Amino acid sequence: MKKIALFLLSSLLMTQLAIAAPGAHGPNGEHLDSSGDGHEIADAAPRTETFTENFELVAKLYSTELSVLVDDYKTNAPVLNATLQLQVADLTSQAIFHEDAGDFAFDEAALLDLLQKPGKHELIFTVTTPTQSDQLRATLNSSGAVEEHVEHGHPHHDDHEHDGHGHIEELFHSPYAWLALALVLGVLVLVVQRIRGRASNAVSRKI
Structure with missing residues (x-):
């Protein structure tokens, strides 16, 4: 005994x-960071993540685009039938959806030039689906060096199936x-x- x-x-x-x-989760697998503020992720390319009670969003800056993944926060299912807008300073841009990769991309030259400047950039995303709309805020910390985005794989498998948010990894944590x-x-x-x-x-x- x-x-x-x-x-x-x-x-x-x-x-x-x-x-x-560090990096612990709450009793229901939720992030301990307060929603809406976003947090930076150590990576070779500038990257940020944020969420609300409706959506979770991960954005990664490449030399040719800002690639964004959007998931349903409760189910971790990828959000595909949505409109995604981004506001940075006085610039507003509309994302293009890549059906093969399941991600949204912002590729306007003026926006990329701004985001690739060293420093912290406040991002305001607006996600609109046929049933709801939500606003997500995040901070992207850019060092001025970005990766080439050679091809689209399926980033949901690389970045999110945290854990199948994703939630399996949260379970272990x-x-x-x-x-x-x-x-x-x-x-x-x-x-x-x-x-x-x-x-x-x-x-x-x-x-």
Whole structure:
């Protein structure tokens, strides 16, 4: 029983460490960052992510375009039948949708020149679908160096299936998932110990 107690105690300690670790998620897998502000992601190309209760958006700046992925926040399903607009400073642009890649792209020269200047750029996205419309704000930190966007793959598989948001990775980062796993393992250990104890008592009685 002492071993079981130690095992459960260590599992709980690991759970506490997971809660305190950077990049942790809330009890429902939500981002702990406040919605609407967006946060930067370390990457070779300037990149930012933001979300509201309706949508999640990831934008990545290339030399020839700003590529944007939009997902339904609750289901993590890609949003394809939408209109996407972007406002940066006094510039407003409409995205082109790439059906083969499932992403939206802004390729206007004036917009790209502005975004590729070193510094932080405030982005205001407006997503409009047949059933709803929402505004998402994000900050893109540009260093002035961007990658070539050679071809469109299917970026939803590369960037989002976080986790299938995506949410599988969030599950692994959730402290509640690890706590549940620890409790299940603890129960299994108790069951095995009881079965062994009963088997041992049965053998002793026969002897």
